Amino acid sequence: MASQRKTDLVLGSVRKLLRVGATPNVLNLLQKRHPVDIAEILRALNDHERRAAFEALAVQDPRLAMQALAEVGVDLGAALLATRSPADIVRLVQELPPDDAAALIDAMPVESADQVRDLMRGQGSAAVGDLLDHQEGTAGRIMNPKVFALPEEATAGEAVSALQQAGGVEMVFYLYVVDDRRHLVGVVSLRRLLLVPPETSLKRIMTADVISAGVDEDQEEVARNVSSYHLLAIPVVDDENKLVGSITVDDVIDVMKDVTTEEFQKLGGLEALDEPYISTPFGTLVKKRARWLVVLFLGELLTATAMGYFEKEIAKAVVLALFVPLVISSGGNSGSQAASLMIRALAVGEVTLRDWWRIMRREVLSGLALGTILGSVGFVRVTLWQEMFGTYGANWFLVALTVLFALVGVVTWGTIAGSMLPFVMKRLGADPATSSAPFVATLVDVTGLVIYFTVAAVILRGTLL
Amino acid sequence: MASQRKTDLVLGSVRKLLRVGATPNVLNLLQKRHPVDIAEILRALNDHERRAAFEALAVQDPRLAMQALAEVGVDLGAALLATRSPADIVRLVQELPPDDAAALIDAMPVESADQVRDLMRGQGSAAVGDLLDHQEGTAGRIMNPKVFALPEEATAGEAVSALQQAGGVEMVFYLYVVDDRRHLVGVVSLRRLLLVPPETSLKRIMTADVISAGVDEDQEEVARNVSSYHLLAIPVVDDENKLVGSITVDDVIDVMKDVTTEEFQKLGGLEALDEPYISTPFGTLVKKRARWLVVLFLGELLTATAMGYFEKEIAKAVVLALFVPLVISSGGNSGSQAASLMIRALAVGEVTLRDWWRIMRREVLSGLALGTILGSVGFVRVTLWQEMFGTYGANWFLVALTVLFALVGVVTWGTIAGSMLPFVMKRLGADPATSSAPFVATLVDVTGLVIYFTVAAVILRGTLL
Known part of the structure; x- marks a missing residue:
């Protein structure tokens, strides 16, 4: 886009001109541009420069200044406004469509926001005030009440x-x-x-x-x-x-983008942030991540219990411990694949709750196929290392078989769990995206250990165990 | 939406009428509806019913039939057209905007698609043919060449x-x-x-x-x-x-949706499917999943090597093995959180490559905070079990300390790796979403083991080791 390359070029000039205080020249450069491009320049400036550029523009062309402000993002935009008097803010936000104005006022510190709202109601600018009466996340909150x-x-x-x-x-x-x-x-x-x-x-x-x-x-x-x-x-x-x-x-495209961001964050195993990553305060960021991480950790603690249950087997055959991370993470990975596929298919309406049984049959087969592939690779690895280094001793063939069958079982189980969890979430009224990769992995880790050691008990009984 | 509830009601009637062959009544029901709603009904019907309903509509109102077909999705749409003669297909697709027509023809079996294209070029309908000269994924392929x-x-x-x-x-x-x-x-x-x-x-x-x-x-x-x-x-x-x-x-919204689907699939650790999950053939589905899964598995095989390296330590202190899944998966989970945050922030342009150092500092602090939280929970768990069941023997305090410090180290490392990997991917010209949860987890698993056993070696030397 020619327009964006020009933006990069102009940024340097704006910086230089601001430094020498050549405000009229800055205005000259900005006024010819699209509000979206001005916003891009404002975002790239530091706090001090940004304020200077915005002030200059607001005096000369308040409408353009506010259109650019609306594009800067509500947090940065509200920060630029916040130092002004409420009367001044009211005058400026009236240059914007009410939905954009409401979003800006919403993002200001509570006290000034209230003052601004009171003032607007008093002046008969009820439109913005009315918007704010609707709950966040509803059509009423993002609509433009000025309709033809x-x-x-x-x-x-x-x-x-x-x-x-x-x-x-x-x-x-x-x-x-x-x-x-x-x-x-x-x-x-x-x-x-x-x-x-x-x-x-x-x-x-x-x-x-x-x-x-x-x-x-x-x-x-x-x-x-x-x-x-x-x-x-x-x-x-x-x-x-x-x-x-x-x-x-x-506005609908903006909603779609926000929804995608939330889903990405849920998929990554954390609570959706309400604000952009960069403007989320450190404390909030840690809290939003810690909550899920602790829940997952508590689930994962069951692996220590499960491992404790097999402690005697491990003591007898330490070789078993060597493959624990490999086996359980393969289950987690295949589960994470299946979960992402289902979460998206449910989100776009390509599959619905009613399809669960059809999906289940398909995923059992996928899981068996994938498990067999990984199991074979694992089998070859054990065999090769045995041939080359004699790593696994006299019973290497049984160890290789254990790895093979455990992988088939764990990967199949991981695939089933990963594909069905989003359906369970949806059935329970939760967002399917909550069945994140970390959640599925945690679920599969515990059961994967049980599968692995059970397979080992069957195959190695009388030899290593 | 009133309109969608009505769609559900009408579906039953359409089914019943098709069964008794009351085509005029079916037409009556469908013709009043929006193409999008007709498409929804067509999708919900079985193959046989769908063909009957579409045929009836195509005879009576070819434009509406084709508008509905365009909404059904290209695969199902192409299947509905495929049995007709090329001349008939040409006549019907001309009811559509060239971009929709091109997408439909694209999805037909190669042979009939070629016949249709030749015929269209012969008839002077160059528009559609021209579109197909542009590469998939470019503006030229999705544009409408009829522009005012x-x-x-x-x-x-x-x-x-x-x-x-x-x-x-x-x-x-x-x-x-x-x-x-x-x-x-x-x-x-x-x-x-x-x-x-x-x-x-x-x-x-x-x-x-x-x-x-x-x-x-x-x-x-x-x-x-x-x-x-x-x-x-x-x-x-x-x-x-x-x-x-x-x-x-x-059309842009459709592109955005497809992009989101691809990113979801990459984030889940598989190659993006080119078609919807449901219509992807089983072989393709397994292949697309297996390829990444095998790569991850080969990476994960290093855990077996790493574990083998610490085999003597495990034999001496089996208790160490018990916490392996817990420690490495906590690193994976925190890494997955950080990666999803960064992938999305990069995708929406909220952060750029230049910000990596700023992010790095922030994420090191986040990692230390999260690691300390999880480490403390782990410490409490070991202490409690010791008090209640005497699980961890005389050196329980040192074991608890090992778990605490290993978690701080592994979670911090996971957070750094997870947040930086998307930047590395982008720098290398790859899609940041490739740094999926499974990829990050695999990376962190191997290094996590090294961190864990190193911490153990330092703390337990002279006692358990």
Whole structure:
């Protein structure tokens, strides 16, 4: 992208100009750019430079300054605003669509946020305040309450001139049609408006079967619908089907990104961070990681118990201990593969709870195949080392067999456990992504030890044991 | 969503009607629905029912039938088409935007796909054929070559009437402006067209700094740009900046979903599947999983070597073997957490390669904190069991200390390895997501054993060892 290369070039110049205090030149450089590019530059600057650049821009072109601020990310954005007076903040955030404004105010320190909200309500800027009444994670919280709607009796021509006078409405692609009590009754695309004679009534050209979102609906559900119906925006209605706002596809993309981030973190075996890694305070970061890590550790302590149970066998045949990490981690790895496959297949709706039995049969076969492959490699390894170094003594063949069969058993079990755990999680109402690689590995470690030592007991009885 | 509940209800009726052969009634039920909902019903039917329902729809309303087919997913869609004659397929796929048509043809068996392509080229439907000349994963492959463009001299009024006559162009929001050699010189939003007097020339109202995608650009890069600049569509240009197509936001969302799926699979420690799990043949599924699993296994074999190296110590103090799984898996778990955090932070651009040192310092501290927490829990566990069951004999305190310090060391090392591996991968030009939980765990297992036995050697020398 030409545009991004230019951003890199301009960053150096901005830095130099800020250092010598050449504010007008900085303005000159920034004002020609897209808010997204300005935000990229702001992010790359240090705190001091960033504040100077933003101040300069806010004086000259408050709208552009705020558009860039909205792109910087809410945490950094709120920090840039926080030192200003509440009245000043109110003036500036009104340059933004209410959903972006609400997100910014939300990210400010509680006290100033409250002051700003009170002031906005007092000034009749109820839109932002109303948004904040909705719960985080719902459609109501991310919608834009300024939505363009007209009555059914209006004509296409009237709609076009209303649109021309509107202004300030974020990205319009659809015109919503409401009855006299603001119930949502239809939708007309902007393009369709252009294609009909001006005197056509909206009622005649609207699509009556509107796909909408409830104001309390989960934002992930909203994102799924916008994406599967290929919408550019979705109207938001209250529980009486009255139009209260709309959500545009760019906000939906942001929701999708956040969801993916959360799933990644869960998949890695930690609680989802609410903020970006970089801006998460150290204490929070450790707490979010420690909680799951301790739970997993407590589970993993059972391996010490299981190993203790086989202590006599290990004492008799120390060679058994040598393969413990190999065997249990192979189970964990195959389980982690199966779990990731299932978590994603469930997330995109490719498989559902009903499919569990079909998956189970397939995964048992996969597990047996994978176990046989790994078991054979293990068998060859023991044989080779025996031939070359005589590592495993007279009973090496039985040791090799133990490794082979233990791997078949543990890998098969790991695959079954890994593939079924996401289904169990979903059935219990939890997020399937909670069945993370570490969780599956811990589960498989304990049972894997039991499988391994049981196989060993059967094969080595009378010789090593 | 009201619309989806209705879909579930209608599915039963469709099934019943198909069974008694009441095709007109099936048509009646389906024709009123959104293509996405019809696709959902088609997916839920069995092969036989699906074919019957699609045939009925294709005869009556080929456009709707094909729109639904495009939503069913390319594999199932191609299967539904494959039994028809090439001429018939050509007729039907022409109901679709070229990018969807190309994807469907791509998914058909090679022979019929070639016949269809030849036929289309012969009939002058070059658009689809041209798409297929571009490499998979590039902008050129997912773009729609039917793009709406006008010369700079055209007026807003002319643009509106051109738009009214266009038709067949997928979702228009932007009008692209080209010079007389079709170089892309500007863009005008549909809304802006409405706001100016009809005689205004496009040149006066267009934005000249157009964000565009190169035809050979990676589709992920395109998706990133569309999402960060909040675009609804992005024009695609060839290497002379000539306009050759455009990509709409809904296609970008599909790319984002596919990318997420791939990352999930890599994160789970397997090669990305090219098709959905369910439609991946068993052999391919096993192969894609086995390859990484064998690589990891070969790495994990080093644990057997490492354990062999400490065989004498284990024989002297079997108690050491008991904590091996606990210690190494704690390292793996903390490493997996750190890796997922970094992989995602790198993917969304929140951190870059340049930040590695800052992250490293932070993660060393996190690792020490987490290691101390787990180590303390481990210490308490050994102490408790000793008090209650006398499990660990006279030297229990030294064993407890060994577990404590080994955990601090291994967890810190796991955290460092896990957080830095994604940076190393990125530096080497590989996908950071390759540093999957299983990969990190394997890496940490071997070194974890060395750390554990070294700590043990220091603390237990002269007593147990």
